[in-house]
Amino acid sequence: MMLQCVSHKPAARLTGLCLAAVLLPAASLVAQTNSRLGAHAMVTYTAPAAQFVSAGPRIHKILDANGAMMQSVRDFKTANPSGKTVIRVYTGKAYALQDNPTTCADDWWNTILAPQLNGLSPSDRALIDYVEGPNEGDSTPTWSSVAAAQWFNTFWIRLAYLIANAGFKPCAFSISVGNPPGDINNIHQMLDAIVPALRACKSYNGAWSYHSYTIPYSKDLNAELWSSLRYRQYYEYFAQYYPDLVDLPLLLTEGGADCQPNMPGGGWRGGGDLAKFIDWLEWYDGQLMQDPYVVGCTLFQTGAFASWQAYDIDEVCPWLAGHLATATPPGVPGVPTALTASAGNGQASLYWTGTPLATHYNVKRSTASGGPYTTIGSVMFTGFTDSGLTNGVTYYYVVSAVNTTGGESANSSEVSATLLNYVAIEDFESMPSWSSSYDANWGSNSIWSIVPGGQSGDCLEVVRPGTGSSSKVLIHYNLLPNTTYTMSVYVRCPSSSGAYWAETAYKLGENSAQDFDNNSTTWTLIKKFSDTGENGNGDAWTQYSLSFNTGSTTAVSVGYKLGSSSGTGPTVKWDTFRILASPATPAISRSPSTLSPSCNQGSDAAGQTFTVQNTGGDTLNYTISDNVTWLSCSPTSGTSTGEADTITVTYSTSSLSAGTYNGTITISDPNATNNPQTITVTLTVNSAKQTVEEDFESMPSWSSSYDGSWGSAASWSIVSGGQSGNALQASRGSQGSSAKVKVYTITAGSAYTISAYIKCPSYGGAYWAECAYKLGSNTASDFDNNGGTWTMVKKFANDGTNGNGNTWTQYSTTFNSGTNTQISVGFKLGSYGGAGPTVQWDTLRVQ
Known part of the structure; x- marks a missing residue:
């Protein structure tokens, strides 16, 4: 099944729109809600949106970090400090498949994300949890091919690292509704391509996102599993092949109703009134509450006014605010109804009518009526094929409905299916791809065609314009050796006054139509009509059959023939050919x-x-x-x-x-x-993650030391009175710059926090006291001469932060090791024109 509408809207064009914030009383802390519904805010922060935000939803999304949007984030975090925020930054930039995805990710960070994120104050920056990248398919290759998905995967492996390295959680992919497109096999191919990026996001405590819109605007799970709930198919696949991803958080960063035909831009307003949308949202929220990996859905949109009028949720916000306090997880689902079972070759096909509160259905089977039943499958859709069954056996089935919050319903009514093992079926609804054909050179050719009026549907018909003999052979493969089969066919043949023969026969192995015509005595007849034998069957559909054993062969040739030596002969028809077996050996x-x-x-x-x-x-x-x-x-x-x-x-x-x-x-x-x-x-x-603990109880074995040639060396010692036990101390008697560096071993691809306690008095002269790190193996000389390439844990200086009151204080920063397995940590004391303060360090940790 494929959606008629699989691509969502392009990113909103914000140029020229007013940015305004709504001044409302400050939000206050509220109880955690069961609901998974939140708001997608953009451009302006409206009064209805503020009402909803202040009610304490679990999730909130903003487009760009302007003042109005950040005010909505502040209100959101005040009402629900544990709630999750996500930001997307708008851009018109786009990349192509031939571009380098890693370079593009660097460009996206440097030119799109970093400028806005780095412009936030520290307090506002701390309020942002997740950072999205490109929106849907607007800016990058995505799902047009496996190669495009692989490009997108490489792009996100890099961008996830850059986002995490800046202290945020990556939220990857922003998949538009109905994507990846195609059938379930194509979806699986695309998911396979992006698994490395998903694992990278998870390693950074990140997530991924899907845009969860209803296309049919229904509460039918069979339909919604291809649109608003399509993500469940992803996690069903993860459970089978990538179990490490079944708990990867999913943010539904857009949601609602889309592709409605009666209003420009679609949206819920194009598909019905407010009451219909609220009714759907209640059902939809109940579905989200049953998926533990879903963080929530930010309903699109509030604040953009005319740009996305059909989607505007301001009218819905008062109901949403009240719904947060009353939302409860769904209870026990109803019992499935109208269960049917149809038998096939080694399998039974089941279908039933579902119930709105179900997320899955347990299919149960027994070989005895009334059970006990064994659960043989758990499926999301209202259909199941039970394969690998023993033909000739009767199986009994029931189905129950399941959800994660209410439990399991009672069983449905029982149905049964008795299996027959048809290893070859030919119904002649179209002309077979014959293995071979033959017309004897002493007469005319027969005319073969598919005509209506068969035993069931169409049938094969042969007529002759004159004398001659013509044959068709179809070879059937995949038979088991040393197995007994029954072959059957329906034939319809009138009597005829002229000399004729109409035959259906078989021969083990792969044989030709010419062999059937020239060596017919080596073939075994299923049925033969002739003027000298059984002259027709009254032109009535009649079934003929016989049994045979395959011996050492695994193929059988079946031939159809009509010949005459006087006149045209009768018109003969065949239909409903079958080869039936009951294999007795397991596999x-x-x-x-x-x-x-x-x-x-x-x-x-x-x-x-x-x-x-x-x-x-x-x-x-x-x-x-x-x-x-x-x-x-x-x-x-x-x-x-x-x-x-x-x-x-x-x-x-x-x-x-x-x-x-x-x-x-x-x-x-x-x-x-x-x-x-x-x-x-x-x-x-x-490898286990390696950490660093340096308590300075004794002087470390420094990897390198350095004293600037233009001044004196500092005095380094271990002294008592540290933050815990002893401490490292540096002091100077005159101007100069001195550094110590120790290189520690760490684990590649891991997130770390580096911290140290420092004690530094203020000082009147020109000085600098630094603690910094640089990934890789680096020297004290590099630290002193190229300090700009090192990352500061903390620096004190007369022209910056002039000491910390000579009080033990902890300072820290975070980083990701990337491909590095070493970190260089440096300590420095320098002064110009005088001595400088006495500085102490203690309790260095890299964890």
């Missing part, structure tokens, strides 16, 4: 075929699961073994007649060193046609 199916656990050194990897299923006949009696000591499976044996058994894999990896480890899980049944089957396990143990 092992396992999913997935590979597992890729990971963990940090010193911890156990998270458990995983796989399924074992019998996709053949009879009963699969399997055992499970492995060849490594760091994993175990439970259970280690079981049986399956078609149901999928879940096996849990537990990892004991805490004692392993960092590195990559390989193991194999083996599923065995000597009676299975494909025994054994294996699962490859690749374990990655990451």
Whole structure:
């Protein structure tokens, strides 16, 4: 299924619009709400929006960091300090697929995000939680191809780092409604492409975002799972293939009703009145409350006035403010109704009518009417195909509705399906792709066509314009060796006074139509009509069948023939050809075929699961073994007649060193046609995060020291009276500049905080006392001569911060190690024209 409307609006054009703030009484702290609804504010901060914000929603988004928008953020944080804020910065800038995505990310940070974020005061900066990047597909390649998605992934790996390095949480992708586009397989391909960036965002305590609009404006889960709730399909996929991402926070940074036809720009106003939108929002909010990874949805929009009038939520804000206090998670969902089951070859197809409060449906099966039932699947949609079943067996099914807040409903009414094993089906609704055709050279060719009036639907018809013999052969593959099958076909043939023959026959293996015509005695007849034998069947549809055993072959050739040696012969028709079998041997199916656990050194990897299923006949009696000591499976044996058994894999990896480890899980049944089957396990143990603790109880083993040649050296010592125990002290008797540097080992790709306690009196002369760091291995000479390339933890100077009252005070800053595995930490004391203060440092931490 694909949406008719999959691309949302372009970014709002803000040029020339007024920026205004609403002056209201200050917001006050309110109780945490259950609701996940918030506001997307842009341009102006309206009175209705302020009413909603002051009621304490969980989430709030602004477009740009202007004064009005930041006032809305201040009010929001006052009402709900634990609420989450997100900012997007508007731009018309765009990049192309041929551009370097990493360079583009640097440009986006330097020219779009950093100017606004760095312009915030420290107090306002602290109020911003998440920072978005490009909006939907406005500025970058996105979902037009896998290559575009990979470009976007690389772009976000870099931009997430830059956002995190600036002290914010990255919120990646801003996926427009209905995207990634296409069917479920295309969605999965796109998700595969961006998993590295999603993992990077998670490592920075970040999130990703989707624009959650209803396209059909409905409360039908089957429809909304492709638009407003499309993100659930992403997390369903994560649960199966990327379990480390199932708790990645999701911010729905736009939401509401979109693509409505009756108003310019769409929006909820184009699809109905206020009452309809409120009714939908109540249902929608109830759905969001059931998804624990959803932080919330910022409804688009408030403040832009005419630009997005059809979406304006100011009229809704009073209701939203009251709703925050009364919102409650949904209760137990209703019972599914109208369950049906239809039998197929080795599978049964189920359909039912859902219930609005459900997020999933548990499908349950039994081989006995009334149960007990085994849950065989949990699905979001109101349909399920149960495959790998044993043909000839009757299966009984019920379905229940489930949500995360209310629990599970009672079971539906029971239905049943009895399976037949058709390994070949030809209904002649269109002309088959014949394996071969033949017309004897002594006469005319027959005319073959598909005509209506078959035993069911259309049928195959053959007529002759004169004497001759013509044959068609269709080869059917994928049969099992040494297996008995039943072949059947409907034939309709009138009697004829002339000399004719009309035959349906088979021959094991791959054979041609010419062989059927010239060596027909080597073929086995299913049915033959002729003027010298059975002369037609009254021109009535009649089924004919026989049984055969494949022996060592896995293919059978089926031939259709009409010939005459006197006149034209009868008009013959065939329909509803079947080959039916009931295989008696089991076959092992396992999913997935590979597992890729990971963990940090010193911890156990998270458990995983796989399924074992019998996709053949009879009963699969399997055992499970492995060849490594760091994993175990439970259970280690079981049986399956078609149901999928879940096996849990537990990892004991805490004692392993960092590195990559390989193991194999083996599923065995000597009676299975494909025994054994294996699962490859690749374990990655990451290095533990290394930290630094320097308490200056004794003089460190400095990596390097430096004294400027233009003055004297400072005096460095360990003294008592530190912040805790001893401390490092530096003093000077005359002018000069001296530095000490120690290089410490850290872990690449990790977020750190560096802190130190410092005690420095004020001083009347020219001086500088510094504590700084620089990633990599660097020298004290570099610290003294190239101090601008080092990042200050704290600096005191006569022309800046002149001491701290000679009181132990902690100073800190954060950084990400990136690709670096070392950090250089420097201490410096310099003065000009005199001695300078006595400075002390203590309790250095890099954690």
